[in-house]
Amino acid sequence: MANWIRERLTELQALEEKLRAGGGAAKIAKQHRDGKMTARERVTALLDPGAVCFEVGLLVAYDLYDGQAPSAGVVTVVGRIAGRPAVVVANDATVKAGAWWPETITKILRAQEIAMRNRIPIVYLVDSAGVNLPLQDGIFPGQYGAARIFYYNSLMRRKLRVPQIAAVMGMCIAGGAYLPALSDVIYMVEGTSFMGLGGPNLVKGATGQVATAEELGGARMHTAESGVAHFRAVDDADCLRQIRARFDSFPAPVIRPVSPGTEEIYDVLPADHRLPYSMEKLLGLLLDEYVEFQPDYAAEMLCAEARLGGRAVAVIANRRGFLKPRIGGIVYTESARKVTYFVENAERAGTPILYVQDVSGFMVGLEAEKSGIIRAGAEMVEAMACATVPKIVLTVNHASGAGYYAMAGQGFDPNFTFSWPTARIGVMEGESAVQAVHGPELLRLREAGEAVPEELQAKIAKTRADYERWLDARYAAARGHCDVVIDPASTREILALALDVCGHRGHTVLERL
Numbered sequence: 001m002a003n004w005i006r007e008r009l010t011e012l013q014a015l016e017e018k019l020r021a022g023g024g025a026a027k028i029a030k031q032h033r034d035g036k037m038t039a040r041e042r043v044t045a046l047l048d049p050g051a052v053c054f055e056v057g058l059l060v061a062y063d064l065y066d067g068q069a070p071s072a073g074v075v076t077v078v079g080r081i082a083g084r085p086a087v088v089v090a091n092d093a094t095v096k097a098g099a100w101w102p103e104t105i106t107k108i109l110r111a112q113e114i115a116m117r118n119r120i121p122i123v124y125l126v127d128s129a130g131v132n133l134p135l136q137d138g139i140f141p142g143q144y145g146a147a148r149i150f151y152y153n154s155l156m157r158r159k160l161r162v163p164q165i166a167a168v169m170g171m172c173i174a175g176g177a178y179l180p181a182l183s184d185v186i187y188m189v190e191g192t193s194f195m196g197l198g199g200p201n202l203v204k205g206a207t208g209q210v211a212t213a214e215e216l217g218g219a220r221m222h223t224a225e226s227g228v229a230h231f232r233a234v235d236d237a238d239c240l241r242q243i244r245a246r247f248d249s250f251p252a253p254v255i256r257p258v259s260p261g262t263e264e265i266y267d268v269l270p271a272d273h274r275l276p277y278s279m280e281k282l283l284g285l286l287l288d289e290y291v292e293f294q295p296d297y298a299a300e301m302l303c304a305e306a307r308l309g310g311r312a313v314a315v316i317a318n319r320r321g322f323l324k325p326r327i328g329g330i331v332y333t334e335s336a337r338k339v340t341y342f343v344e345n346a347e348r349a350g351t352p353i354l355y356v357q358d359v360s361g362f363m364v365g366l367e368a369e370k371s372g373i374i375r376a377g378a379e380m381v382e383a384m385a386c387a388t389v390p391k392i393v394l395t396v397n398h399a400s401g402a403g404y405y406a407m408a409g410q411g412f413d414p415n416f417t418f419s420w421p422t423a424r425i426g427v428m429e430g431e432s433a434v435q436a437v438h439g440p441e442l443l444r445l446r447e448a449g450e451a452v453p454e455e456l457q458a459k460i461a462k463t464r465a466d467y468e469r470w471l472d473a474r475y476a477a478a479r480g481h482c483d484v485v486i487d488p489a490s491t492r493e494i495l496a497l498a499l500d501v502c503g504h505r506g507h508t509v510l511e512r513l
Contacts, residue, residue, distance in 0.1 A: 004271040008421045009487060015474065019062055019070040023094030031094055036170060036192050037236040039075045039090035039098075042125050045240045046081060046088060052493045053079030054484050056110060059477035061103040070095055072103035073128075076111040078501060081123070082247035083255055085501045087115045090125035093170050098128035100176075102138035105146050106480055112152040117415055118390075119504040121163035121250065122156070123243060126180055127170030146175065153182035165246065167239050168193040168219075168229070185246070186229040187239050188219035195222060195229070258309030258496040261285065261489045269422055273397055276321025276328065282396070283317060283356070286492055290315060293342055298335035300328050303342040305351075309496040314346035314389075316407070317356035320397075329360040331403050333368065336376035339406075343383040352390040352502055354495065355408045361401030361428075380406045390415045390502030392495065395423040395473075395482065410481060416498045418491070419482040423473040430467030434460055 031038050061072040073095035077088045089111045091098035115122035131139050156162035166180030167187040172195040180186045196217030203209050222229035233239035265285045269277055279302055290306035302317040320328040346353050362377050391414040408414045438460055477485045486494055
C-alpha cells in the first residue's frame with residue numbers, strides 16, 4: 001500500500017473509532033446498568049452478522065460543538081435484515097441522552113430519503129430525550145426542521161407504502177413520540193421504555209397529576225391500555241429478535257455475492273492529486289468487466305457498459321492526464337454530448353448509472369464558447385437530472401465547478417454519494433481561488449515591479465489554507481456533502497450493496513406524491 005494512502009486511512013479510521021465510542025466508556029457503562037444495549041450494539045444485533053453494510057453520516061458534526069456531538073447523536077446505517085435491504089436509525093443515548101441536535105434532523109431526514117427513494121424498509125430504534133433545547137432554533141422550526149421527519153413518516157405510510165418499524169427502547173418524549181406513532185408498528189421494551197407527550201414532572205406541573213413513568217407511558221400501559229403500541233418485549237435483545245422475525249415475512253430477497261476488492265487499488269492514485277493516473281486500471285479493479293462506449297471519441301470521458309458482481313451498471317468516469325490535444329478531467333462540448341447520449345441509452349435500457357468523479361470543470365475559452373459548450377453542458381445536466389434510473393456517485397479525486405454538478409452532484413439527488421479519503425469537493429482548487437480572489441492585485445504589483453506586501457501574503461496563505469481544509473473529504477462528510485467516506489479496498493462490496501438497494505426506478509418528487 002502507498003504510504004500516503006496508509007497515513008490518510010489511519011487518520012480516518014482513528015477518527016471513526018473515536019466517533020463510534022459515542023459519549024464514552026462511562027456513558028456506555030450507565031446504559032448497560034440501566035439494562036439497555038447501546039445504539040451501536042442494537043444496530044449490530046439487528047443487522048445480518050457478517051453482511052456488508054455502511055453507515056451514513058458517521059462524520060457529521062464531528063468538528064462542531066467542541067466535539068460533544070459525535071455522529072450528531074444518531075446512528076444511521078444501510079444494511080441487510082434477514083437478507084432484506086433496510087435502513088436503520090438508532091438514537092445514541094450516550095450522547096446527551098440521545099437529544100436531537102440540528103444535524104440529527106439532517107441525518108434522520110437523509111435516512112428517510114434513502115428509504116423513500118429506494119422503497120426499502122426503515123427501522124427506528126428510539127432512545128431520545130427530545131430536542132436539545134439550547135439549540136432549538138436550529139431544530140424545531142423551518143421547512144427542514146424536525147416536522148419534516150413526520151412529513152416523511154406520513155408520505156411513506158400513505159403514499160409510498162414503505163414499511164416503517166419503530167422500537168421504543170428508552171425515552172421517547174414530546175413531539176418525538178409522533179415518529180413511532182406514524183410508523184406501521186411499534187414495539188416497546190418492558191421496564192426501560194417510555195413514550196409520552198409529557199414526562200411525570202411536566203404532567204405534575206401542568207395538571208397536578210402524580211404518576212410514575214411506567215403508569216404514564218410505559219410498555220405495559222401502551223400495549224394493554226392506550227393501544228398506541230402493538231408489541232411488548234422483555235428486553236432489548238427480545239425486541240430486536242421480534243423485528244428480525246417481522247422481516248422474514250417480507251418478500252424474499254435476491255442475494256448475489258460479490259468478491260471483495262484488493263489493496264492493489266491503493267496504488268492507482270498518485271500522492272499529488274494534480275498528477276495523471278490510469279482510470280482504466282481503477283475501473284478494472286472495481287468492475288468484473290466493462291466494454292467502453294465510443295472509446296476513440298471524446299476520450300477524456302470514459303463511458304462503459306459494465307458488470308459489478310454480476311449486476312449491470314453504466315459507468316461514466318473522467319480520465320486524467322494529457323489526452324492530446326485535450327486535458328483529462330475537463331468536460332468539453334463533444335464529451336458532454338457523448339455523455340448525454342450514453343445517459344439516455346442507460347435510461348432506455350433501465351441500467352443504473354455509476355458516476356466516478358475526478359472532474360475539474362467545463363472547458364472555457366474562445367473555442368469552447370463558439371462550439372456551444374454552454375448548451376452541451378446544459379444538455380448533459382438535463383439528461384442526468386431527468387434520468388429515472390438509479391444514480392450512484394463515487395468521488396475519487398476532484399469534484400470541482402459545474403463539472404461536479406453535471407456528474408450527478410449531490411444537489412441532483414443521486415441515490416448514494418460515496419467518497420474516497422482522497423476526494424476533493426469544492427468550487428475550485430486553492431490555487432485557482434488565489435488567482436480569482438487576489439489575481440488582479442498580484443498582476444498590478446508585478447507590472448509595477450513592487451513586492452507583495454506581508455498583509456497580502458497573509459491573505460493568500462489564508463485562502464490556500466481555507467481551501468485545503470474545505471477540500472478535505474472529512475470536512476465534506478462532516479457537513480453531509482457525501483453519505484460515506486469509504487476505504488477504497490471496500491468499494492466493490494459497498495457499490496454492490498448500493499446497487500441491490502437501488503431496486504426502485506423513478507423520481508421521488510415529494511410535491512407530486
